[in-house]
Amino acid sequence: MRNRILIIGGIIVVIIAGFILLSMNKAQRPALETKQGGSPLSQSALLAQAKELEAKGQLMAAKKAYQELVNNFSGSSDIMNWQKKTEDLGIRLLFSPVLTPKSIAYEIKPGDSLAKIAREFKTTPELITKSNNISGDKIFPGKKIKVWNAPLNIVVDKSQNILMLKSDDEIIKTYPVSTGTNNSTPTGTFKVVNKLQNPTWFKAGTVVPSGSSDNVLGTRWLGFDLPGYGIHGTVDPQNLGKQVTQGCVRMANTDVEELYIIIPVGTEVAIVD
Secondary structure, three states: OHHHHHHHHHHHHHHHHHHHHHHHHHHOOOOOOOOOOOOOOOHHHHHHHHHHHHHOOOHHHHHHHHHHHHHHOOOOOOHHHHHHHHHHHHHHHHOOOOOOOOEEEEEOOOOOOHHHHHHHHOOOHHHHHHHOOOOOOOOOOOOEEEEEOOOOEEEEEOOOOEEEEEEOOEEEEEEEOEEEHHHOOOOEEEEEEEEEEOOOEEEOOEEEOOOOOOOOOOOEEEEEOOOOOEEEOOOOHHHOOOEEEOOOEEOOHHHHHHHHHHOOOOOEEEEEO
């Protein structure tokens, strides 16, 4: 009788352990599910999953789901919407405290400043403050903050009048731009050497202040190592997507302000036909 009780007790222990392991395995599964047998989800099921993950605030998993839609259903008429979703989620992640494979948790040291940390990791103080919800420029030793630490670069495609913000081979976001009349925007590889907020425009010996309707530079300037050329905002947003500038790359003010936060001085810019 005693042996039977021991056997039954052992069976119960095994069953409980099995349930515990099953629960642990389920918790550790990736957010993206597949059908039984490992076959991929249908388009509608994957889209529903992507929307659910986004609604729950699981931005990395949602971004991955939208990217799978782009990769697996390239013939769909919705592919551009999915690509835009992927990019929008990428920017939301970039500007959030959520750690990603291209960022680190950095512990602030005595003597650190936002500018010093930004220089060390080749990022910007503005991106550090925005992604960590820091107001002002005061930081405190011992606190951990998110810091982007992957290289960024820009590609401007004149044939499509688009600017692509990239990290390695990943497109983080695509922006519409205007380029030079008669294909006058120079091609080649350049570097951003200066950044200005609310720039003054010097036109034929006259000074056009920031905020003037005659100041074509808009709200931000990202100057190249080719004097006189750069990326800037606009007072003429209706002509984005056209070749209408004097040679610079022109963006919507909201877009160039976003780009200004993200890219540091030294960022490479490739302009192609």
